[in-house]
Amino acid sequence: MAASEFRVQATLGLDDAADERWDVMVIGAGPAGALAARQSALLGARVLLVDRAAFPRAKVCGCCINGAAMEVLAQVGLGDLLRQCQARELRTVQLASRGRFARIRLSQGVSLSRDRFDAALILAAVEAGAEFLDQTPAVIGATQGEARGVHLKRLDAGSTATAKSIIVAGGLGCRVFEEAAAEQRQTARASRVGAGTILDVAPAAYEAGTIYMACHQHGYVGLVRLEDDRLDIATALDADAIKQHDGIPGLVQHILTEACLPIAAPLDQLKWHGTGRLTQRRQHVAADRCFFVGDAAGYVEPFTGEGMAWALASGRSVAPIVVGLARDNLAADAVRAWTETHRRLIIRRARLCRCVSRLLRHPSWVSITIRLLAIAPALANPVVRSLNVSFETDRPLDAATERLP
Numbered sequence: 359m360a361a362s363e364f365r366v367q368a369t370l371g372l373d374d375a376a377d378e379r380w381d382v383m384v385i386g387a388g389p390a391g392a393l394a395a396r397q398s399a400l401l402g403a404r405v406l407l408v409d410r411a412a413f414p415r416a417k418v419c420g421c422c423i424n425g426a427a428m429e430v431l432a433q434v435g436l437g438d439l440l441r442q443c444q445a446r447e448l449r450t451v452q453l454a455s456r457g458r459f460a461r462i463r464l465s466q467g468v469s470l471s472r473d474r475f476d477a478a479l480i481l482a483a484v485e486a487g488a489e490f491l492d493q494t495p496a497v498i499g500a501t502q503g504e505a506r507g508v509h510l511k512r513l514d515a516g517s518t519a520t521a522k523s524i525i526v527a528g529g530l531g532c533r534v535f536e537e538a539a540a541e542q543r544q545t546a547r548a549s550r551v552g553a554g555t556i557l558d559v560a561p562a563a564y565e566a567g568t569i570y571m572a573c574h575q576h577g578y579v580g581l582v583r584l585e586d587d588r589l590d591i592a593t594a595l596d597a598d599a600i601k602q603h604d605g606i607p608g609l610v611q612h613i614l615t616e617a618c619l620p621i622a623a624p625l626d627q628l629k630w631h632g633t634g635r636l637t638q639r640r641q642h643v644a645a646d647r648c649f650f651v652g653d654a655a656g657y658v659e660p661f662t663g664e665g666m667a668w669a670l671a672s673g674r675s676v677a678p679i680v681v682g683l684a685r686d687n688l689a690a691d692a693v694r695a696w697t698e699t700h701r702r703l704i705i706r707r708a709r710l711c712r713c714v715s716r717l718l719r720h721p722s723w724v725s726i727t728i729r730l731l732a733i734a735p736a737l738a739n740p741v742v743r744s745l746n747v748s749f750e751t752d753r754p755l756d757a758a759t760e761r762l763p
């Protein structure tokens with residue numbers, strides 16, 4: 359499938375964007391931003407969704423969408439989107455370490471390329487009435503009365519638009535403020551870095567419907583067949599070990615070989631994309647008419663494959679709060695509401711994710727876990743269930759669904 363099939367065009371020009379005073383501006387059109395824009399538009403807000411990239415854009419991701427993410431999509435009326443995108447059902451996870459394997463059954467989940475998924479979500483936002491501007495890095499400026507200025511740069515032109523509320527969905531480590539001091543975030547010292555690539559022709563040993571996870575003391579590598587049969591490879595690695603193996607492909611090949619999941623393809627000839635430090639979070643997820651969602655608010659590690667679920671849930675739940683701010687202008691109340699909602703949505707899930715990532719740093723614990731799961735795979739059921747559990751069990755404070763006039 360040619361990437362150009364998923365090209366998403368801007369719906370307005372830079373000058374038109376600057377002429378309008380937006381109820382809601384969303385910075386970043388990944389799953390968090392696109393869904394936040396759609397839900398805000400459905401509530402009657404004038405919404406501008408901007409992204410610095412042209413879509414499709416490269417995104418390091420394991421491309422596995424879990425049951426919790428699927429449920430968020432169903433709740434907002436996009437339950438059919440994954441089927442329309444021909445997402446591939448996932449049935450098992452195979453954990454591998456030093457030649458030992460355990461197969462765990464999955465009851466939910468699909469794999470889908472980010473090219474296709476992100477394009478479908480942006481189109482859903484546009485269909486709901488949001489405007490979209492690509493190739494436009496945004497920088498948040500000063501408060502101007504009951505709004506904030508946002509500097510937009512598109513190709514060689516620049517302009518300043520204003521919005522009553524701003525959803526920051528710029529992803530991991532994004533920089534969106536004029537002043538560096540406003541970018542406060544905590545980064546874990548032992549944080550790994552992410553990397554990924556896609557293999558056009560998947561080795562036959564990697565079956566469709568299975569997530570392969572090679573675990574190693576210096577990181578892990580996840581492999582899955584996408585909807586079009588390509589093989590997505592995504593990894594979290596120790597930065598020092600990357601240097602010792604002369605780069606990401608060398609360390610990935612080493613981890614796969616040790617786990618007895620080797621790939622014959624020359625990994626160093628593929629185009630790899632990297633991320634910054636993975637484990638980080640914003641000190642404040644809301645302040646001064648800005649509301650952080652998805653990875654921009656915080657991220658742990660990808661092993662449990664929850665990032666998109668967190669992104670979608672936070673994108674969905676922030677919408678009534680920012681639309682309420684545009685209507686009532688109660689900025690302090692909106693900040694409090696999002697801080698509390700975000701805590702309820704994400705904290706418990708992030709805790710589990712942190713526990714798993716700690717366990718993965720101990721080769722002996724990994725080895726014992728895989729041996730146990732090989733004998734009794736059902737031992738993994740509670741963890742699998744809690745990763746898939748609906749966000750509705752910790753219902754956010756998003757009851758205010760009144761439309762703007």
Ligand SMILES: Cc1cc2nc3c(=O)[nH]c(=O)nc-3n(C[C@H](O)[C@H](O)[C@H](O)COP(=O)(O)OP(=O)(O)OC[C@H]3O[C@@H](n4cnc5c(N)ncnc54)[C@H](O)[C@@H]3O)c2cc1C
Pocket residue numbers: 385386387388389390391408409410411415417418419420421422423424494495496497527528529530532533534552553554592593594633636651652653654660663664665666667669
């Ligand atoms: C190795 C790895 C594997 C992963 N595997 C999985 C998995 O299998 N399943 C899963 O659910 N999650 C997985 N994740 C996590 C998942 O990729 C993220 O959690 C998810 O993409 C977060 O979505 P988002 O919308 O917050 O940000 P993103 O998808 O990162 O989107 C952010 C967007 O903001 C734009 N942007 C940034 N700054 C600006 C700016 N100043 N102006 C305008 N635009 C801007 C960027 O161009 C980008 O398009 C993985 C992550 C990694 C690193």
